[in-house]
Amino acid sequence: MTETTPHAAAGSPLPASDAEGLPALERRLARDLDILGWRARAWMPACEHEGEAVLDVAIVGGGQAGLAAAAALANQGIRAVVFDRAPEGFEGPWATTARMETLRSPKELTGPALGLAALSFRAWFEAQHGSAAWAALDKIPRLQWMDYLRWYRRAMALEVRNDCAVTAIVPEADGALVRLDLRTPAGARRVFARRVVLATGRDGLGGPAVPDFVGRLPRERWAHSSDAMDYGRLAGLRVGVIGAGSSAMDSAATALEAGAHSVELLIRRPDLPRVNKGKGAGVPGLTQGHYDLPDEHKWRVRHYINRLNVPPPHGSTLRVSRFANAFFNFGCPVEAVALAGDGAIRVATPRANFEFDFLIVSTGFKVDWAARPEFAAIAPHVRTWKERYVPAPGEEDQELADSPDLGPVFEFKERVADACPGLARIHCFCYPAALSHGTVSGDIPAISDGAKRLAAGIAGLFYREDFERHFANIEAYAEPELYGDEWTPAPPPDRRPAPKAG
Template structure:
């Protein structure tokens, strides 16, 4: 995609990118390695470069350069769930923002005509954004293991015999974060021929004419249900353990972003309490999209007790009876225990979790919340042993940071303050670590008064 003249001009007016000021460190390949090249990874890489940190590697497991992040494969909603006016990866440069891109292609009045941003438009915008900021991405590269190098840096294993050493790692790998899909025990034994999580690529065309069960009632569950119905599923049944749905309806006062900005400064007890009261919700349009189909049914107060695969189908025992389906989709969200993440499993016992740091009151206990990593103010892992300082060189800018920061990190609302906060902290860390390597600039040539001798006050009036 070619450069946009307006975006290019905005970058020209900002001035040239600062020269890299971080002294090269012997034995390292990079100063920063960013894992993930979605909206977060690209925004962070762009901000680092504008801050003069240029030895940065951006890695992405996906090998398709046409789409940024996982939106094209996993985002099944028609529109984004966030306010269209929120700042995205442009980080203060309006010429790089979605609105500038959208109006340039659809006219200045098109912006007022949309309520929220279409997912297809967001995918196209992010692809355009990457082209404008010219962030090189190494695609088809999967990080298989992280480990210390014994000198305070991180060894990044990339499969085979490829190992790169970096001073800092930023995990910007989206909703899977520091864990992966949460698979309830009731469905853990089902094979891929009859089961998938919403976090997986699903061939919905293969569900045409078949009966589908959706386990869960949050937004991703409803979006999967609607996609299956629109693709021609014979019946779709959605099961919720709740007695009613939590629906986000238009209107009302949105939460103040300033509350989330200050969230990491709150005491642990207050952060835990606020997160413990969080309930997964569904936008009204996602509910309406699914319920518009007469072959869609919602089962309330219907947690599953068992699911058995037999004869190519799944027999489900739920609180409201026994049912048989051709395929099951779990919209059950994600867990964020580092021990379950392949690249973190080898160092998980060195990473402090919330359960290691805070003991909640009995009525607010949660094993799921307790398994989130306990992060510092720069999104960094906290070591269980204070001597493991290298642990804090790994920063978590993904959904695994939500317990520490109060909102899903990596989503659009988190970029406005999160990316500058992270980049400022990384810059500060490099300055403090390398202070002994910075020497004051030497004057050019020997001392001379040639330019100003005539203006030196002699004490005698002229």
């Protein structure tokens, strides 16, 4: 993959008079890494199981969270191998199912840079386009962010194995290792790892939240906003979009731009939310202190943000409303859906009835273990927040109740003690960790903090587990600091020559 010039959404490129070029940036990054001692020296003992080398850490998912975790682990001297089902360069949603023109995050956020200025998007952008182009940039174009992540992987020399779909994650019976079954172009294979990190994104422990009513429709007549789909097929069609979040706006705009006859957004609320409360929560204190909050405070923060909803981005909303054939229908929760005899999809709401040729449901994601057969061996054993905390009446929240109850290193806990030895060797570094840890496991603002917390915690767990081996290494360590010829032993005081007179 080659890096690109700024996309149209960024405006016309300005003269890059001070652009140093990517090779120069990579030399600067290499120098910074050398000064800071990245990668740390190897200290992990080599392990084998059934004649196969055992990985220190296997990371499932090669998007921004998986890359940040792998780089942070390298800084701890721990080798991680990343497995991703997508072809190289198409990990995560950015170049596949995401449809926004730009990221909603402010361009100044450093994302997965891990505190290294030369690893940031800004450094990557300015190296190619100069500081004037950076100053002119409003928001980061989506596809340009993907280009940056491709460069990040290469610049940090991360080990990513593409076209590798994980079909099963199974802790070994003795609890010492985790087995990953893989589907690869060369056939089925397996690997063993001492620890596994699930960097599986927004739908990390499940999939799309699909309303029951779509079950009455043929599958070819509807899509979830996260589905991979050619929106060109919607040209000339009457399209209904259920929802009003960012993915609903992006789907509606993409359909309109593809030539849809009309797009009706069916919005259950009487108005769109105006304020992103999640943005207001983004302070270092929350990032660093959320895990240690009392349960009721964690629930209060996350439920408040869920209840008020995150508004769609300003630009995404304007992208829809610029079309005369786009209609915002408020106070229209879906009451019934049916396929009429003439083939139209009829949707009943309290305000009006609608007829569509195609329906897009933008209804978010949910924890749904049944949707992820690769988790079948662990799903019955994972302790969730419904087993940990009972909210006050009126504060119930299904998303939060289904969230896993995680330990300090994002590790799963057992619902019943000793029922699944080795479950704690699997770390949930994806969106469902938000209730336990805050939003540090996927979103751009705090992904570096989360990755560093994960890596430092895993390093500590490995050290405690291998303590006897490390203590033996201390005992066997024999590199001298002194050689014995740096001094001369003094004779007893009564045998020393008398000092000479002044």
